[in-house]
Amino acid sequence: RKEVEQDPGPFNVPEGATVAFNCTYSNSASQSFFWYRQDCRKEPKLLMSVYSSGNEDGRFTAQLNRASQYISLLIRDSKLSDSATYLCVVDTDKLIFGTGTRLQVFP
Amino acid sequence: ETGVTQTPRHLVMGMTNKKSLKCEQHLGHNAMYWYKQSAKKPLELMFVYNFKEQTENNSVPSRFSPECPNSSHLFLHLHTLQPEDSALYLCASSQDLGGLVGELAKNIQYFGAGTRLSVL
Numbered sequence: 001r002k003e004v005e006q007d008p009g010p011f012n013v014p015e016g017a018t019v020a021f022n023c024t025y026s027n028s029a030s031q032s033f034f035w036y037r038q039d040c041r042k043e044p045k046l047l048m049s050v051y052s053s054g055n056e057d058g059r060f061t062a063q064l065n066r067a068s069q070y071i072s073l074l075i076r077d078s079k080l081s082d083s084a085t086y087l088c089v090v091d092t093d094k095l096i097f098g099t100g101t102r103l104q105v106f107p
Numbered sequence: 108e109t110g111v112t113q114t115p116r117h118l119v120m121g122m123t124n125k126k127s128l129k130c131e132q133h134l135g136h137n138a139m140y141w142y143k144q145s146a147k148k149p150l151e152l153m154f155v156y157n158f159k160e161q162t163e164n165n166s167v168p169s170r171f172s173p174e175c176p177n178s179s180h181l182f183l184h185l186h187t188l189q190p191e192d193s194a195l196y197l198c199a200s201s202q203d204l205g206g207l208v209g210e211l212a213k214n215i216q217y218f219g220a221g222t223r224l225s226v227l
Contacts (some may be wrong), residue, residue, distance in 0.1 A: 004149070032212040043197055043218035044150070087150075093205070094163070095216060097150040 004098040023088030032091035110134040113219035128183040130198030142197040
């Protein structure tokens with residue numbers, strides 16, 4: 001089983017749609033969790049940390065389910081500029097990156 | 108700008124060449140990292156340095172040789188590479204290797220723009 005697993009997508013959604021990504025991790029001892037965003041041919045950039053109680057940043061909501069060992073990212077009211085690859089990252093002594101889920105928002 | 112600068116941005120080299128990638132961070136961080144990103148694969152951690160000392164070598168072939176002269180600079184020396192080494196090489200830095208400041212993890216990594224390497 002991979003340490004961090006994500007559906008690679010692509011998710012093709014219209015502007016204004018709500019889209020959700022899930023990510024599962026294998027190590028129950030993992031402590032910190034993050035979502036990074038990577039645009040085509042660019043470097044990954046931190047989108048948000050994921051806290052135990054769940055957290056929201058504008059149109060983005062991240063949730064953590066430790067019992068089931070998964071993390072989710074919800075994007076509301078999708079914009080064209082949200083098109084990117086979203087990387088799930090799990091901290092287990094070192095950061096482990098998922099392969100990413102590609103999102104394409106169309107007009 | 109993330110405060111992490113990588114040069115060159117693009118590099119084409121033959122299998123017998125020797126070249127170096129450079130990374131510099133202006134964030135006052137203590138830890139620096141080299142990653143390799145190939146198409147359709149997750150980021151692969153190569154090396155980790157903390158306070159200039161190498162703390163991790165992820166079974167990287169010896170044709171990749173890292174150097175960390177101080178906490179702000181990190182190099183990756185390349186020699187006799189293979190075509191399969193063609194990839195995006197990313198440098199990252201973080202405040203520390205672990206720990207928290209409040210709820211904020213100190214090992215959140217900030218990436219440079221990367222060097223796109225082609226080995227012919």
